[in-house]
Amino acid sequence: MPRGRPKGRQDSVPCVPGFHSEAVEAAERGVTIPALRRQRAARIGPLPAQSGRHSLYPDGSYAAYLQHQFEQRNATPPHRGRPPKYPRRPDA
Numbered sequence: 001m002p003r004g005r006p007k008g009r010q011d012s013v014p015c016v017p018g019f020h021s022e023a024v025e026a027a028e029r030g031v032t033i034p035a036l037r038r039q040r041a042a043r044i045g046p047l048p049a050q051s052g053r054h055s056l057y058p059d060g061s062y063a064a065y066l067q068h069q070f071e072q073r074n075a076t077p078p079h080r081g082r083p084p085k086y087p088r089r090p091d092a
Contacts, residue, residue, distance in 0.1 A: 016049075016051055016056055018058060018059050019049065019051075019056035019057060019058055019059065020056065020057055020059060021054070021056065021057075022036055022037075022048070022054075022055050022056075022057065024057075025048075025057040025062065028062055029045070029062060040055065045062065045065055046058070046061035046062055046064070046065040
């Protein structure tokens with residue numbers, strides 16, 4: 001007879017519609033679960049919702065995150081240097 005607490009179902013699907021587990025998210029991103037946890041700790045990628053002790057990711061959140069990063073990257077470049085003390089007049 002095995003000792004200790006029963007592990008329960010490790011491969012269970014979350015019961016929250018519109019969300020998926022971190023195993024599915026890791027497979028979607030092409031990383032391992034420990035790498036996904038490191039990214040979550042560093043606040044890289046879409047943030048999950050907590051359901052008890054489980055981290056659940058919204059469906060399509062990674063694609064939306066990548067789209068947002070792409071738009072942010074291709075936005076107008078930030079102003080470099082010190083701003084002018086007296087801005088130019090528009091008619092000049």
